[in-house]
Amino acid sequence: MKRVEFFVAVLILAVCAGALWLSRPVAAAEPPNTPRAASDSNDGALFTAFVPVLRHPRCMNCHSKGDYPRQGDDSHRHTMDIRRGPAGFGVTAAKCSTCHQDHNLGNVHLPPGAPAWHLPSPSMPMIWEGLTDAQLCQSLKDPKQNQGRNLDQLVEHLTEDKLVAWGWNPGPGRTPVPIPHDEFSAKVKVWQAAGAPCPSR
Numbered sequence: 001m002k003r004v005e006f007f008v009a010v011l012i013l014a015v016c017a018g019a020l021w022l023s024r025p026v027a028a029a030e031p032p033n034t035p036r037a038a039s040d041s042n043d044g045a046l047f048t049a050f051v052p053v054l055r056h057p058r059c060m061n062c063h064s065k066g067d068y069p070r071q072g073d074d075s076h077r078h079t080m081d082i083r084r085g086p087a088g089f090g091v092t093a094a095k096c097s098t099c100h101q102d103h104n105l106g107n108v109h110l111p112p113g114a115p116a117w118h119l120p121s122p123s124m125p126m127i128w129e130g131l132t133d134a135q136l137c138q139s140l141k142d143p144k145q146n147q148g149r150n151l152d153q154l155v156e157h158l159t160e161d162k163l164v165a166w167g168w169n170p171g172p173g174r175t176p177v178p179i180p181h182d183e184f185s186a187k188v189k190v191w192q193a194a195g196a197p198c199p200s201r
């Protein structure tokens, strides 16, 4: 390599490295929740970004297999043989509302509460346990499995429903769901704006 060529090569390398370095802070400064372009709309990562909330015991304790609710971070079967019952509100002798009110009771191990505290009905049980991210995403969007909700209604339920919001304020002694509520809502809305893409598996 001639001397001149060598200098040109070094110069090009230096310029490239400089450009790379400069582009970093610019990329980092982009708002984290900007909706992606249509070309990225197959991006299942927009869904998996908020799925840790759905998979948390605060949600799964009512969205698990079996005809009974669960309790605690280990999702053990609800004590006292509490069952789903014909409509999700428990069986005659042990209705959810006998113990659960529309707000948390103020001490550890007392019943938590939120408006309409119950399980999904046996005819549409909304069981998420055992589903892959792709299956969970599809089932949330499926009106035959989500109580006839369209996407707007589903997003409203996820971001505004009082029973869902309980997961961020579950009462003394219970771990709230991960991801702050405003961040979760923003992620759900980014997913919605991109056409609610599901992961491939």
Ligand code: HEC
Residues within 6 Å of the ligand: 053, 054, 058, 059, 060, 061, 062, 063, 088, 117, 118, 119, 120, 121, 126, 139, 140, 141, 145, 146, 147, 157, 158, 163, 164, 165, 166, 167, 168, 177
């Ligand atoms: C005390 C039980 C209970 C808890 C806890 C609970 N849910 Fe539900 N969930 C229900 C019931 C009952 C329904 C059906 C009633 C309805 O559709 O409004 C439902 C329906 C849903 C639906 C619509 C149906 C579907 O599968 O698409 C979504 C989404 C949902 N819940 C999200 C959540 C999230 C997120 C959490 C946790 C932050 C949560 N739920 C915690 C009882 C619960």
Ligand code: HEC
Residues within 6 Å of the ligand: 057, 058, 061, 062, 069, 070, 071, 072, 073, 078, 080, 082, 083, 084, 085, 088, 089, 090, 091, 094, 095, 096, 097, 098, 099, 100, 108, 109, 110, 111, 112, 117, 118, 119, 174
């Ligand atoms: C006889 C009273 C009683 C009845 C009836 C009852 N529960 Fe509970 N439930 C409790 C108590 C008490 C706790 C709190 C246990 C603790 O924190 O140790 C609890 C906790 C729970 C939790 C756990 C929340 C969490 O994430 O840890 C869920 C979910 C739940 N109940 C759902 C239901 C549903 C749904 C029904 C009706 C089908 C129902 N319960 C009926 C007393 C009851």
